[in-house]
Amino acid sequence: MQTELSSLHFLNDLNKEQSEAVTLNDQSALILAGAGSGKTRVLTSRISWLIHNQITSPGSILAVTFTNKAAKEMMLRITSQLPINTRGMWVGTFHGLCNRFLRTHHQDAHLPETFQILDSQDQLSAIKRLMRSSNIDEENFPPREVQYFINANKEIGLRSQNVKTYDAHTSKINEIYLNYEKQCQKEGVVDFAELLLRCYELFKKNQPILEHYQDRFKHILIDEFQDTSELQYKWIKLLVGQNNSVFAVGDDDQSIYSFRGARVSNMKDLQKDFHIKKVIKLEQNYRSKNNILNAANAIINNNDNRLGKKLWTAAGDGDLIRKYVGLSDYDESNFIIDEIKQLHRSGLNYNQIAILYRSNAQSRVIEHAIVSNNIPYRVFGGLRFFERAEIKNALAYLRLITNKSDDNAFLRIINFPTRGIGAKSIEQIQDISKKNNASLWHGAIEFKSPTSNTQKKGIPYFVDLIKTIEDEIHGLTISESIEIIIERSGLKNHYLKEKDNIDRLANLSELISAAVTFTETSDVEEPTINLIEFLNYTSLESGELQASSNEDALQLMTIHSAKGLEFDAVFITGLEDGLCPHEQSLAEQNGLEEERRLMYVAVTRAKMKLYLTLAQSRMLHGQTRYNLPSRFLDEIPDELIKAINTTKKIDLIPSPRKTQTNYLSDKYTWKIGSSIQHPKFGQGIVTGYEGHEDDLRIQIKFANHGTKWLAMEYAKLSEA
């Protein structure tokens, strides 16, 4: 076996720890894989190794990821490593896999065969609809809060009847949760969290089904394990059972999603629950230069409760990290653009340069600077393809035809494009449906309209329209069906009428192409099933537009969305206390540690060059704010940093903004935004003032002593 091992090309060049992980026996394992340490490679090589050595067959492997992108990447790598048929292998996201289990066992899961998936938007509108029909005040019970409540409880495995409530308000919300469950059941739809919970319950309540899968999946592998939620962990435990092994890869230092239910503690629980004696640590980094890694290590070292890990590289020190303190957000952006122009001139592609920020609002100023310099760029985040209104509208026709109980879909298109059905008519339909405890579609059929349907208007016309489309698309491919829907529904005409809607029409064509691609890659023959699967696909796959990714453009994104990516040069911007760490995170339990992990993720994205930038003043929510430098900057050893502007004398620089020309007085040279030094309170920033000359009092925000008012006459201030 040894000789054969070394002949396997996918095992070549693995370091000691990597190959130890890849070639582990049939035992559960936790691989602590630092940023850039070859995590995905280990995971895929492990699968290839298991199969190649006939320890297991592809059909016994279940691999779970968090995103479709990661799942695809994994599949791609495995097929390039091994010339095998991977069809029996289950590789997918938690949601995708749960969907698959539920489809197969829809009866045992008490779901209709045609059940559809609600995305977050759909879920919110379902909740709003429910609340309106039961006359619940949206002021007292904001639908978003209700949505959060429902999801948070589902994510820890709680149904409404199991939720403990201690006050009237929460009880009421929980009552909405109960009714929401009923409504979804009646309409035959499941939300994202429901996919997981329902699947968990399926396994829990049906021993034969559980045993069947436990017998089948001998090797369960999990990517980004630090991001698993409580329910996901319980699901894994159930499926692994007593006899199978779990191979989890993760990095506790990169856990940045606790706000949506991720539980790092699952890593410790895994060791305990599966008797893992030795955690394999992958600490050699193949991405970044040493100065960058040292900064990352220094930052993350300030966190308690780590599993412990120190990245190193053989790649050399590289450049120093560059730090720039801008006078304003505007100045900061200009510095970034100037620097990027130079990098580009020296031969770096734009798409190898990333500008990262903590919150989306920060991108605007930067975008402005980019646009005025005519540099191509791409902002990540925002609306995804299948979330666009025109796409959802077209799909809603398809959904309603597939499942007449889908009231969400019904309401979306009953009067879109407008066909003279107003709020009153819809109310009447809702009344009829409620009386008969039936779907809105049935209510519409029952509806006796005074208007004729010759004018292409009114409810009977709508009912006819749906029936006609249904007949017409019978037996057609999905793409043909969509084409007919876009035409017959009037969507095409509607969007043709308005000039601003060229993009929308283009997107609808794109939807048709997406359907063609889907059908080509699908191995399902039955058209009805295929249609249902396509609809699922559109809910589960957000459809990040890949088309423009080849284009050489600057990459702008939040630190969160940068996780898993790498760039030659990275600018981490807005490094100010209040922004990064974000002020709202400080109130949360372990909030600062999570922010620090965020900073760690950001730093470790950089391969060659890292820039840290901040601004002394910044426009936020329509007000100029004066933030102190981020505390994380102080955590990086000085010798790793090269300050580009030796803290400019703020007064000497002509200011681009009016507010900064407000000198406090003739006697003192400080202005709002100046850094000062106080003998007792240390470093601070001038944030306001009142009075004049001898009476002058100034407000100072100190790094460690809060905000204070001081009389200029007595305070012994000096410039910092």
Next chain:
DNA sequence: GTACTCGTCATTTTT
């Protein structure tokens, strides 16, 4: 049914 105004509220996000 649409076009406007006004008030409110501003982390991070995949499925």
Next chain:
DNA sequence: TGACGAGTAC
């Protein structure tokens, strides 16, 4: 500052 939703006016 500016995006979005609700409410109002036509």
